[in-house]
Amino acid sequence: MKCLGCYKKVEKNEYCLSCRKKLFDGKRVSNVLEFDKPKAENITMYNEHSKRMSISGVQLKYSLKLVEGKLELCEKNGQYIIKPIPTADHLEMMDDAPENEHLTMQIASQIFKIKTAQNALIYFKDGTPAYITKRFDVKGDGTKYIQEDFAQITNRTKETHGESYKYEGSYLEIGELIKKYVPASMIAIENFFKIIVFNYLFSNGDAHLKNFSLIRNDFGEMELSPSYDLMSTIIHTPGERDLALDLYDKDHESENYATYGHYGRTEFIEFAKRLGIVEVRYGRILEELKKSKQTVINFVERSYLKQNAMNIYKSTFSDKFSRVIEG
Numbered sequence: 361m362k363c364l365g366c367y368k369k370v371e372k373n374e375y376c377l378s379c380r381k382k383l384f385d386g387k388r389v390s391n392v393l394e395f396d397k398p399k400a401e402n403i404t405m406y407n408e409h410s411k412r413m414s415i416s417g418v419q420l421k422y423s424l425k426l427v428e429g430k431l432e433l434c435e436k437n438g439q440y441i442i443k444p445i446p447t448a449d450h451l452e453m454m455d456d457a458p459e460n461e462h463l464t465m466q467i468a469s470q471i472f473k474i475k476t477a478q479n480a481l482i483y484f485k486d487g488t489p490a491y492i493t494k495r496f497d498v499k500g501d502g503t504k505y506i507q508e509d510f511a512q513i514t515n516r517t518k519e520t521h522g523e524s525y526k527y528e529g530s531y532l533e534i535g536e537l538i539k540k541y542v543p544a545s546m547i548a549i550e551n552f553f554k555i556i557v558f559n560y561l562f563s564n565g566d567a568h569l570k571n572f573s574l575i576r577n578d579f580g581e582m583e584l585s586p587s588y589d590l591m592s593t594i595i596h597t598p599g600e601r602d603l604a605l606d607l608y609d610k611d612h613e614s615e616n617y618a619t620y621g622h623y624g625r626t627e628f629i630e631f632a633k634r635l636g637i638v639e640v641r642y643g644r645i646l647e648e649l650k651k652s653k654q655t656v657i658n659f660v661e662r663s664y665l666k667q668n669a670m671n672i673y674k675s676t677f678s679d680k681f682s683r684v685i686e687g
Contacts, residue, residue, distance in 0.1 A: 364391045365480035366466065367662050375480065382478045383494050387429055394430060397444050397484040398422075406433065420444065424492070431482075431492075439498055442482065443491040451596045456669040458491040461591040463663045463673075464562055465493075468590055471652055471659060472558055474551070477588045481664065489664070496586050497575060506576040507585060510534050511569040513541075526568035531556050532608040534572055535635045541574055541582045548584045549635050554645055555587055557628060560603055561649075561680045563594035568604040595672050602680075607631040624683045650685045653678070 363370045365379030373391070380386055398406045398420070406422065423438030424431045431440065443461070446454050462481050468474040479493040497507045511517070514533070516525040535549055542548045552572075559567040566589070573585040594600060607627055611617065616626040625646075632642035660674055 362662070364482065366470070367659075379480060383480060383492075384426060387426070389426065389429060389431065391480070392483045393485055393490075395433070395484065396486045397488040397490070420446070437502060439495055441493050441495060443493075444484070445488065445490070452598065453595055453666070453669050456665055457591070457596060458489045459664045460595055460669065460673070461491045461589070463660065463665060464564070464590045464592055465587075467562070467656060467659055468555075468558060468587060471655055472554065472649070474555060474558060475586045476590070477586045493588065496588075507573050509570045509573040510537065513537055513574065514569065516569060526570050527604055529569060530606040530608050530611075531603075532631065532634055534569070534605075538574070538584060539636070542584065543581050544583070546636070550637055550641060550645065551584060553632055553635055553637060553642065554649075556603075556607070556631070557645070557649065557684065559590070560623060560628075560684060561677060562590070563592045563602070563676045563680060564590055564604075565593045565597065565600040565602065566591075566604055571604075592673050592676065594676055595669050608634050620683075622683065625685070628684055646685060653681055653685075 361370050361373055362368065363374075363376040363379055365375050365383065368376050368378075370376050375383065375389065375391055377386075380388060383389070396402055421441045421443045423434050423436075424440040424442055425434045425438055426432075426440070431442075443458060446457055448454060458481060462479055465476050465479045469476045477493045477496050479491065482490055482492045484490060497505045499505065510529075511526055514529060514537070516528055518525055521528050531552075535552055538548050538552055539545045556567075558564075571589045574582045575585040577583050602623055606612070607623070608631055611623070611627055611631075614627055614630070616624045628646075629642065632645075656677060657674055660670060660677075663670065665673060
């Protein structure tokens with residue numbers, strides 16, 4: 361058996377001690393909930409006991425809190441967010457969505473050493489899988505850290521910029537704002553560069569303005585929040601664009617893009633330079649990523665993705681890897 365948090369072997373069908381510490385402060389919590397997934401028969405219960413929130417208009421998430429070792433739906437004071445399998449006829453392989461997000465988050469954390477929200481797979485009582493993540497904006501006493509995503513920071517809303525407001529701007533614009541608001545900005549900028557490369561390698565075409573945030577830490581300073589909502593969206597939306605935002609203004613006009621019709625190593629090096637990262641530093645980041653290819657493939661093969669989704673996950677990663685890291 362494998363831990364539904366980190367994939368380590370476990371003797372019992374439960375989260376390993378390390379994942380229990382990260383997710384539940386060491387408490388032994390079942391990886392099976394005491395209620396079924398949302399459906400016609402119980403949707404009233406969900407609506408009465410939880411605040412429903414939309415993700416990109418498709419995926420719903422519900423709030424949970426831990427009460428005497430059991431996870432319960434709640435409308436306020438939530439400590440966790442759970443995402444059931446989305447119901448969307450126009451998207452593909454949606455049964456794999458929870459594991460897609462969990463796997464991608466685990467690769468980011470375990471292999472690429474990207475700071476992420478703590479997360480795991482969990483099952484509803486009826487055996488249906490879901491993705492669960494611990495809220496990093498909630499303190500131990502229940503109060504919240506101040507957090508703003510980059511749609512808020514740039515004052516972009518549906519009313520001011522239209523339906524696609526989250527997809528306005530560029531990653532360079534986010535980088536410039538990180539420099540402006542984060543004291544230890546160069547460390548944050550290098551981490552941000554790594555995250556953008558990661559999103560490209562894993563075909564996350566939904567890394568928009570609201571999926572990056574600044575959060576005020578215990579010292580009163582703003583810092584880049586842990587990463588969240590990482591997944592290989594191309595599995596569910598084939599044919600989507602490579603990234604949700606442009607890297608920088610007129611990035612599609614590069615000689616490489618004009619020749620091959622997609623980003624390559626050239627654009628990411630130019631992106632690093634425009635962020636102000638010196639050559640020795642961005643070179644080291646790319647070189648570290650170069651060592652990861654087989655480790656990632658092995659990791660994916662240990663996951664809970666179904667075979668078709670797994671094949672797409674591995675092939676698209678290998679393709680993007682060859683463009684940026686090996687190119």
